[in-house]
Amino acid sequence: MATKFHGHLCAGQIIGVRIAMLGLRELGIHDRRGKDGKKFMVFMEVSRCAADAIMTVTGCRVGKRSFKLVDTGKIAATFVHMENFRGLRIIAANDVEEKIAIRYPGVDEKEAQKSAYREMSDRELFTVQEVSVTIKPEDIPGTPAHKVSCALCGETILDRRDIDHNGTILCRPCATGAVYYTAKSTKREPIQEGLFL
Numbered sequence: 001m002a003t004k005f006h007g008h009l010c011a012g013q014i015i016g017v018r019i020a021m022l023g024l025r026e027l028g029i030h031d032r033r034g035k036d037g038k039k040f041m042v043f044m045e046v047s048r049c050a051a052d053a054i055m056t057v058t059g060c061r062v063g064k065r066s067f068k069l070v071d072t073g074k075i076a077a078t079f080v081h082m083e084n085f086r087g088l089r090i091i092a093a094n095d096v097e098e099k100i101a102i103r104y105p106g107v108d109e110k111e112a113q114k115s116a117y118r119e120m121s122d123r124e125l126f127t128v129q130e131v132s133v134t135i136k137p138e139d140i141p142g143t144p145a146h147k148v149s150c151a152l153c154g155e156t157i158l159d160r161r162d163i164d165h166n167g168t169i170l171c172r173p174c175a176t177g178a179v180y181y182t183a184k185s186t187k188r189e190p191i192q193e194g195l196f197l
């Protein structure tokens with residue numbers, strides 16, 4: 001099922017499945033598709049294959065606001081229980097690559113990883129850390145807590161991502177100049193090509 005969502009079976013998928021199963025088990029989430037489905041959130045630390053697998057196994061989704069990407073570039077994920085805010089951070093063990101090299105000598109790296117993530121124990125593969133996570137009201141699942149318009153660009157901003165600049169409400173790009181894109185044109189209407197319903 002993880003492969004269906006992600007498109008191929010890779011080592012990252014397998015380690016993601018393992019991380020998700022370990023996180024849910026340690027957090028005491030047994031019925032993730034039923035009554036426990038809304039009881040936890042995931043903070044994922046890498047935007048790679050493992051992230052898709054963790055979404056599939058946990059049912060947490062970006063759009064449901066139960067899956068947050070905090071891209072530190074580490075194979076790590078934190079599982080947070082929404083009733084007691086207990087948090088468990090699962091991270092790939094620092095020496096996991098050495099362990100795999102010793103256990104699967106002469107095997108192609110990718111194949112060795114796939115075997116390792118299927119066969120090695122959680123203790124060999126992962127480190128677990130108790131953490132607490134402060135989750136702001138505007139970041140939890142539910143209807144948008146807050147909705148304003150930017151005084152400069154006029155665009156609507158949800159969930160308190162706006163900045164109060166001496167009493168003027170601005171979006172983050174207008175306030176800070178930090179924009180992920182470079183504008184190549186002024187805004188215009190879409191080219192009308194008919195309705196696709």
Ligand SMILES: [Zn+2]
Nearest residue numbers: 010012013049
């Ligand atoms: Zn992959």
Ligand SMILES: [Zn+2]
Nearest residue numbers: 150153171174
């Ligand atoms: Zn703006």
